[in-house]
Amino acid sequence: MGPINQALVKLFEADQKYRQAQSRYEAASRDVRFQERKVNELVARLDQTHHEFKELQARSANTELDIKAREQKIEHYREQQQTAKNNKEYQTFLVQINTEKVDKNKIEDELLKLMEQVEKTQGELKALVEHVEAEKLKLAQLREQITGRLEVLKQEMDDLKPARDLAAAEVPAKHLDTFERLCERFDGEALAAIAKPNRRVEEYICSSCNMSMAPDIYNRVHSRDEPLTCPSCRRFLFIPNDLPPELAVNQPKKPKKSEGKSAEAKAGAEPPTVQSAQPTEAPQVDAPPATPPNQA
Numbered sequence: 336m337g338p339i340n341q342a343l344v345k346l347f348e349a350d351q352k353y354r355q356a357q358s359r360y361e362a363a364s365r366d367v368r369f370q371e372r373k374v375n376e377l378v379a380r381l382d383q384t385h386h387e388f389k390e391l392q393a394r395s396a397n398t399e400l401d402i403k404a405r406e407q408k409i410e411h412y413r414e415q416q417q418t419a420k421n422n423k424e425y426q427t428f429l430v431q432i433n434t435e436k437v438d439k440n441k442i443e444d445e446l447l448k449l450m451e452q453v454e455k456t457q458g459e460l461k462a463l464v465e466h467v468e469a470e471k472l473k474l475a476q477l478r479e480q481i482t483g484r485l486e487v488l489k490q491e492m493d494d495l496k497p498a499r500d501l502a503a504a505e506v507p508a509k510h511l512d513t514f515e516r517l518c519e520r521f522d523g524e525a526l527a528a529i530a531k532p533n534r535r536v537e538e539y540i541c542s543s544c545n546m547s548m549a550p551d552i553y554n555r556v557h558s559r560d561e562p563l564t565c566p567s568c569r570r571f572l573f574i575p576n577d578l579p580p581e582l583a584v585n586q587p588k589k590p591k592k593s594e595g596k597s598a599e600a601k602a603g604a605e606p607p608t609v610q611s612a613q614p615t616e617a618p619q620v621d622a623p624p625a626t627p628p629n630q631a
């Protein structure tokens with residue numbers, strides 16, 4: 336592969352290492368984050384319950400005042416009734432007193448229900464306060480337990496960052512942009528290895544999305560210095576170490592017109608002979624056996 340493709344593979348590898356350290360850090364801090372969320376949810380519920388409790392208390396106080404006002408009214412009607420001038424007047428006050436009494440009874444029932452609610456909410460509030468305290472304590476303990484471990488994991492991340500930055504600096508800006516976008520989209524899997532599922536058949540697929548690719552794809556990634564992407568998932572393609580040209584490119588069963596190519600390839604490779612089955616315009620695979628393929 337050419338220098339740009341090599342730089343992309345290097346960046347991919349450094350980025351993967353950094354991401355792995357990052358996931359270790361996140362996994363370790365997951366319990367703490369989970370507990371933090373739990374505490375926050377409980378505190379929100381506590382606030383809400385406290386608010387409801389205050390409201391119920393205010394409503395009970397108002398209802399009590401209402402009852403007192405009605406009692407005073409009834410008392411007032413009674414006093415007037417005592418001084419009634421005739422039976423008709425007496426009866427009128429009696430009706431008023433009874434009406435007030437009926438209303439007062441209804442409100443007293445309401446007050447009873449409200450007081451029950453106040454009591455119930457007060458119980459909930461007390462239980463919630465205890466629950467919040469217990470979960471806060473658990474959070475503090477978790478934080479204490481994990482602090483040392485998190486520091487180590489954070490340090491691992493920090494140690495891997497410069498290598499990633501350095502590798503990124505080696506990739507031309509245009510391709511780096513694409514790389515970062517692909518990383519975001521595929522959770523770091525910005526590159527896909529070319530795979531050859533069947534050793535005997537010269538067919539290549541993208542190892543990430545399994546899309547079949549043009550037969551000349553291997554040669555193009557191998558010999559050109561222009562990053563190529565999978566036509567389906569758009570990841571950058573690279574040649575993995577376990578797919579050197581002598582494994583990737585088969586010798587055709589039927590000899591082709593261009594016999595010269597075979598001889599030429601024999602000169603540069605160990606058996607099995609490297610033979611390109613590419614369209615004629617594709618560059619010939621040249622495989623010096625001593626050089627690892629991704630640095631060829």
Ligand SMILES: [Zn+2]
Nearest residue numbers: 541544565568
């Ligand atoms: Zn793909």
